[in-house]
Amino acid sequence: MNETILILGGTREAAELAARLVMTRPDARIVTSLAGRTKDPAPLSGKVRIGGFGGAEGLANWIAENQVSTLIDATHPYADAISANAATAAAAAGVTLRRLARPPWMAEADDRWIEVSDLEAAVDAVPSGATGFLALGSQYVSAFSVRPDCRFVVRMVDVPEVPLTFDAEIVLGRPGLDAGAERALFEACEIDCLVCRNSGGAAGYAKIEAARALGLPVIIIARPAALSPGHATVEDLLAALG
Numbered sequence: 001m002n003e004t005i006l007i008l009g010g011t012r013e014a015a016e017l018a019a020r021l022v023m024t025r026p027d028a029r030i031v032t033s034l035a036g037r038t039k040d041p042a043p044l045s046g047k048v049r050i051g052g053f054g055g056a057e058g059l060a061n062w063i064a065e066n067q068v069s070t071l072i073d074a075t076h077p078y079a080d081a082i083s084a085n086a087a088t089a090a091a092a093a094g095v096t097l098r099r100l101a102r103p104p105w106m107a108e109a110d111d112r113w114i115e116v117s118d119l120e121a122a123v124d125a126v127p128s129g130a131t132g133f134l135a136l137g138s139q140y141v142s143a144f145s146v147r148p149d150c151r152f153v154v155r156m157v158d159v160p161e162v163p164l165t166f167d168a169e170i171v172l173g174r175p176g177l178d179a180g181a182e183r184a185l186f187e188a189c190e191i192d193c194l195v196c197r198n199s200g201g202a203a204g205y206a207k208i209e210a211a212r213a214l215g216l217p218v219i220i221i222a223r224p225a226a227l228s229p230g231h232a233t234v235e236d237l238l239a240a241l242g
């Protein structure tokens with residue numbers, strides 16, 4: 001029976017890892033699991049399964065039924081529920097667990113970061129009367145509905161299935177890769193502060209650079225404390241897999 005490696009994905013790094021493993025381990029079955037949040041996910045190398053497992057127990061069952069030898073948690077650094085399930089399921093099923101997580105960004109001298117511990121604290125930190133740009137997953141945005149004293153511009157990949165519960169302007173699209181374009185967007189929307197998470201990686205960094213260039217405060221939500229830092233790069237993880 002050939003080896004099966006299950007990658008919990010949903011990130012660019014997970015896609016890169018799947019492509020590398022398909023190339024370097026032609027005899028292995030490489031499966032990427034997606035939660036199914038994105039309507040039109042980018043194509044992935046290897047096999048793909050979509051949808052929740054039904055908690056840690058469901059994941060452990062899937063691992064056993066599919067004879068997975070290695071579980072790789074390459075989910076987003078803030079996807080703490082699936083990461084906790086991965087740890088529990090790997091222990092229960094007796095398989096090796098590896099984690100791949102981009103290192104967080106570090107503030108530079110000109111950055112005006114307001115670091116907060118969680119979403120609730122981020123909601124409180126938006127100055128009264130401000131226009132905030134919410135660069136957050138769609139599931140976190142409704143928390144800002146308790147701030148009718150502020151105006152919000154929300155960036156989303158897809159049109160929300162359930163309309164927002166408050167009056168916010170939606171900008172559709174993925175995070176801009178170009179700091180100049182992000183800056184132009186912030187200026188056009190008359191943004192006073194950016195609210196985001198410390199996701200790390202190159203793809204989302206342009207907004208941080210744009211905020212720095214405009215001297216805007218960035219309310220930045222800290223990473224879930226319970227999660228291990230894991231391997232910082234695909235290269236490190238591949239080396240650890242041997």
Ligand SMILES: NC(=O)c1ccc[n+]([C@@H]2O[C@H](COP(=O)([O-])OP(=O)(O)OC[C@H]3O[C@@H](n4cnc5c(N)ncnc54)[C@H](OP(=O)(O)O)[C@@H]3O)[C@@H](O)[C@H]2O)c1
Nearest residue numbers: 009010033034035052053054055075076079080081082137
């Ligand atoms: N959080 C973000 O901002 C963010 C950003 C970019 C991409 N993503 C990706 O989007 C997915 C969902 O993120 P989240 O923050 O909603 O996760 P989460 O809160 O940690 O997970 C909630 C539930 O969604 C299911 N799930 C999550 N990731 C899954 C995966 N890769 N495969 C199968 N089921 C998965 C699990 O359901 P069951 O308990 O039923 O198994 C999990 O308990 C993750 O794959 C993540 O990598 C998230």
